[in-house]
Amino acid sequence: MPGGKNHWSDKWLNLEDDNGVKVFQWCKSVKGNTEVAFCTLCCKQFFVNNSGFIQVKQHSKSAKHRQISDTRFGKNTTQALLSKKDGKPVEATGKSSEETSSNKTATATSSKTEQRQMHV
Numbered sequence: 001m002p003g004g005k006n007h008w009s010d011k012w013l014n015l016e017d018d019n020g021v022k023v024f025q026w027c028k029s030v031k032g033n034t035e036v037a038f039c040t041l042c043c044k045q046f047f048v049n050n051s052g053f054i055q056v057k058q059h060s061k062s063a064k065h066r067q068i069s070d071t072r073f074g075k076n077t078t079q080a081l082l083s084k085k086d087g088k089p090v091e092a093t094g095k096s097s098e099e100t101s102s103n104k105t106a107t108a109t110s111s112k113t114e115q116r117q118m119h120v
């Protein structure tokens with residue numbers, strides 16, 4: 001099995017998205033369909049059935065969502081990342097994943113999709 005199937009978990013609600021905003025502040029489960037979640041900022045459903053919480057984060061990183069999120073919650077990504085670094089030493093987590101993910105957020109914006117389109 002390819003290990004792709006995922007579904008909504010209420011545990012995600014207490015996690016932070018990549019904007020430093022708790023997921024429950026903008027995301028809801030969808031009754032009767034655990035393969036999607038509903039964003040109350042964008043008024044939009046998005047799939048979570050592939051990589052699960054990663055897809056929630058991915059949605060939170062979309063330009064449109066960020067714009068609304070920043071307006072609504074008064075935060076932006078750079079502030080969230082900076083305050084995280086200031087608050088706790090990175091080594092305390094014992095995971096390298098945090099470092100790599102913050103590196104990714106710096107580069108993985110819209111440029112990726114542009115490349116894809118040009119790549120025909």
Ligand SMILES: [Zn+2]
Binds near residue numbers: 039040041042044059
């Ligand atoms: Zn959204």
